[in-house]
Amino acid sequence: MRGPILRLGALAILAATPALADSPGGRPVKIALPDGRQVYDQICAACHLDKAQGSPDGTVPALAHNAKLADAHYPITVVMKGQGGMPWFSEMLTPAQVAAVVGYVRTHFDNSYADPVAEADVKRIAAAIKGSEE
Amino acid sequence: MTDSTAPSRRDLLTMIGKVGGAAAMYQAMTALGHAAETQFTGPPVLSGAKPGASVIVLGAGLAGMAAAYELQKAGYSVKILEFQDRPGGRNYSLRGGDSFTESDGTVQKVQFAPGNYINPGPWRIPHHHKALLHYCREFGVALEPFIQLNHNGFIHSTEAFGGKPMRYKEVATDFKGHTSELLAKAVSARALDDRLSAEDKEKLMEALRNWGVLDKNMAYTSSLKVSAQRGYDQAPGGGRNGAPTPSQMATLQDVLDPQVWTAMSFYFSYVMQTTMFQPVGGMDMIGKAFAKKIGKIVTYNARAMKVAQSDKGVTVSYKDVATGQMHDVSADWCVCTIPLSIISQVDMQVSPALKAAMKAVPYGGHVKIGMEFKRRFWEEDDNIYGGHSFTDQTITQLSYPNDRMFGQGPAVLLGAFARDLAGFQLASMTPQQRIETALKQGEVFHPQYRKEFLSGVSVPWSRVPWILGCTSAWSEENRKAHYKNLVTLDNRVVLAGEHASYYGGWMEGSILSGIDAITQIHERTQAA
Numbered sequence: 001m002r003g004p005i006l007r008l009g010a011l012a013i014l015a016a017t018p019a020l021a022d023s024p025g026g027r028p029v030k031i032a033l034p035d036g037r038q039v040y041d042q043i044c045a046a047c048h049l050d051k052a053q054g055s056p057d058g059t060v061p062a063l064a065h066n067a068k069l070a071d072a073h074y075p076i077t078v079v080m081k082g083q084g085g086m087p088w089f090s091e092m093l094t095p096a097q098v099a100a101v102v103g104y105v106r107t108h109f110d111n112s113y114a115d116p117v118a119e120a121d122v123k124r125i126a127a128a129i130k131g132s133e134e
Numbered sequence: 135m136t137d138s139t140a141p142s143r144r145d146l147l148t149m150i151g152k153v154g155g156a157a158a159m160y161q162a163m164t165a166l167g168h169a170a171e172t173q174f175t176g177p178p179v180l181s182g183a184k185p186g187a188s189v190i191v192l193g194a195g196l197a198g199m200a201a202a203y204e205l206q207k208a209g210y211s212v213k214i215l216e217f218q219d220r221p222g223g224r225n226y227s228l229r230g231g232d233s234f235t236e237s238d239g240t241v242q243k244v245q246f247a248p249g250n251y252i253n254p255g256p257w258r259i260p261h262h263h264k265a266l267l268h269y270c271r272e273f274g275v276a277l278e279p280f281i282q283l284n285h286n287g288f289i290h291s292t293e294a295f296g297g298k299p300m301r302y303k304e305v306a307t308d309f310k311g312h313t314s315e316l317l318a319k320a321v322s323a324r325a326l327d328d329r330l331s332a333e334d335k336e337k338l339m340e341a342l343r344n345w346g347v348l349d350k351n352m353a354y355t356s357s358l359k360v361s362a363q364r365g366y367d368q369a370p371g372g373g374r375n376g377a378p379t380p381s382q383m384a385t386l387q388d389v390l391d392p393q394v395w396t397a398m399s400f401y402f403s404y405v406m407q408t409t410m411f412q413p414v415g416g417m418d419m420i421g422k423a424f425a426k427k428i429g430k431i432v433t434y435n436a437r438a439m440k441v442a443q444s445d446k447g448v449t450v451s452y453k454d455v456a457t458g459q460m461h462d463v464s465a466d467w468c469v470c471t472i473p474l475s476i477i478s479q480v481d482m483q484v485s486p487a488l489k490a491a492m493k494a495v496p497y498g499g500h501v502k503i504g505m506e507f508k509r510r511f512w513e514e515d516d517n518i519y520g521g522h523s524f525t526d527q528t529i530t531q532l533s534y535p536n537d538r539m540f541g542q543g544p545a546v547l548l549g550a551f552a553r554d555l556a557g558f559q560l561a562s563m564t565p566q567q568r569i570e571t572a573l574k575q576g577e578v579f580h581p582q583y584r585k586e587f588l589s590g591v592s593v594p595w596s597r598v599p600w601i602l603g604c605t606s607a608w609s610e611e612n613r614k615a616h617y618k619n620l621v622t623l624d625n626r627v628v629l630a631g632e633h634a635s636y637y638g639g640w641m642e643g644s645i646l647s648g649i650d651a652i653t654q655i656h657e658r659t660q661a662a
Contacts (some may be wrong), residue, residue: 019384020403021498021502021605021607021638021639021640022256022257022258022529022605022639023498023553023638024500024524024531024551024552024553025396025397025400025401025406025522025524025531026393026396026525026526026530027291027392027393027396027524027526028526028554028555028556029526029527029528029530029552029554029555029556031527031555031556031559033454034254041562042558042559042562043555043558043559043562044558044606045562046499046557046558046561046562046594046596046597047499047558047561047597047602049237049238050238050562055237055599055602056237056239056599057476057479057599059475059476059478059479059602060237060602082476082496082609083493083496084475084478084493084496085474085475085476085495085496085602085603086373086496086497086499087496087497087498087499087607088496088609092554092555092572093359093555110136115156119488
């Protein structure tokens with residue numbers, strides 16, 4: 001996974017973070033997230049919590065037993081674009097990682113939407129989002 | 135400037151000030167190279183307030199309290215509703231005896247010794263944040279230096295220097311030296327002849343020789359001269375063994391590791407430049423000072439549920455979080471400083487444009503970990519007094535206490551300051567796992583860690599129940615589409631807070647936005 005592509009990814013994160021905010025001075029950290037479960041447990045659980053139950057006040061929605069996940073297009077769009085207080089992950093996760101975690105959440109936490117989520121789906125949606133912003 | 139009939143710069147400014155008022159004067163000063171550091175030119179002048187005019191402020195953070203303070207001064211009747219049981223919002227400090235509950239119900243109890251603290255939110259103040267410094271000065275909040283750039287802090291990369299932490303002065307000197315040598319080579323090889331005259335070349339080579347500490351062959355090599363910047367193997371001493379010995383420079387390949395230039399570039403940031411400050415005794419001294427000045431106008435433990443408005447006024451319905459009882463409070467105007475990350479919990483009767491803007495701003499998820507150790511080994515053993523060390527591990531950053539240096543007894547350092555994926559990764563852990571991660575990764579810098587560790591507390595902002603995020607993170611697209619709608623008075627309600635500024639994540643932004651919010655209200659009352 002070393003090489004020019006990863007380096008560019010790191011630069012993109014730098015560019016995406018507001019330069020003026022009071023932020024750490026270290027360079028963006030690389031984290032191994034080999035599958036959907038790891039992405040969920042290490043990243044998404046920060047806000048959606050360990051059982052995908054969401055915040056108690058409902059501000060961070062539960063992903064467990066969530067009918068909005070039926071069409072994978074919706075969760076992919078939210079992850080790539082952000083929504084409300086949730087940041088966009090298009091510059092922090094790779095399309096493969098987004099596909100993996102959306103696939104994982106759609107088949108866990110009392111969700112059973114078995115149709116697979118492919119990296120190509122994520123790339124297609126990413127391109128559409130980019131097009132709509134230009 | 136020798137022409138005596140030409141107006142002096144001062145004359146010119148006075149003239150512009152007279153003709154165009156303060157704003158024109160400020161713009162002109164900026165153009166002439168003065169000022170430009172902040173948009174703050176002094177507290178707002180809100181003269182001629184209508185007797186009895188009232189404002190309800192939601193949130194007793196710095197934006198809300200600055201707004202309230204200036205409104206009161208102008209003669210408005212002001213009340214504040216605050217969800218928590220204390221003033222300050224994100225301007226707060228955690229000390230021994232405090233406890234902190236995360237959104238999943240996990241409780242942490244802080245066990246620091248008396249006098250020790252961490253500032254989970256804002257923790258450093260740039261010298262050019264004049265609005266904030268103005269209020270600190272006015273309220274007598276004691277400030278002390280925040281040691282930002284410490285040349286003796288560490289830089290660590292798992293992919294360079296054999297994984298060994300290096301001192302900032304070593305890698306910064308070496309980066310400068312190696313790149314100067316390369317540039318000198320390019321100049322000598324006539325690769326830049328299309329850009330440089332013979333005279334330019336001569337000047338540039340002279341600069342590179344001195345700036346980069348190059349040798350007579352324009353090469354960057356280890357020497358006592360270089361050691362006079364990056365440090366010695368044996369430092370200069372006195373008497374018989376006084377002679378210093380040079381240190382060995384790092385390789386070009388190692389100093390090209392992004393951790394090196396990221397740190398160097400960090401210290402060039404406008405908001406990160408020295409001099410920086412912190413309040414003596416904890417960041418919450420600022421929030422407390424504001425609270426004292428505005429007096430008993432804050433209702434604590436009050437959760438805003440609904441903001442209704444008409445052409446006549448605003449009614450806020452709130453719940454007393456202790457008793458569960460609902461109350462209404464009415465005023466002519468409302469300043470709402472509730473963070474956008476949780477504002478969806480409030481039924482806000484505002485225009486569709488403002489509603490859309492309220493939903494358009496994501497929040498960062500920074501994490502800080504405060505760790506108390508039995509003694510200041512970073513000072514005693516490692517000669518580090520304040521400032522930072524950086525790493526490409528999850529903890530991202532260590533920061534050393536800037537106060538009470540040389541003190542005996544337990545002291546608290548910042549054992550992690552992480553954002554983005556690293557921040558989410560730490561937030562996803564249990565408090566015990568976070569501390570274990572901080573110990574394990576921090577040992578890279580300080581092998582004394584385990585032996586000296588006493589206790590720690592971690593604050594994952596994405597799990598702080600009253601905000602569920604750290605600071606606003608506007609994208610350029612959202613800024614273009616929504617910022618103006620977000621900050622503009624919507625009939626009788628106006629939003630304020632760091633999210634309603636171009637200074638996201640800084641107290642200065644909160645205060646400037648609070649001032650602009652009440653200025654809009656005041657202008658509207660004057661126009662009516």
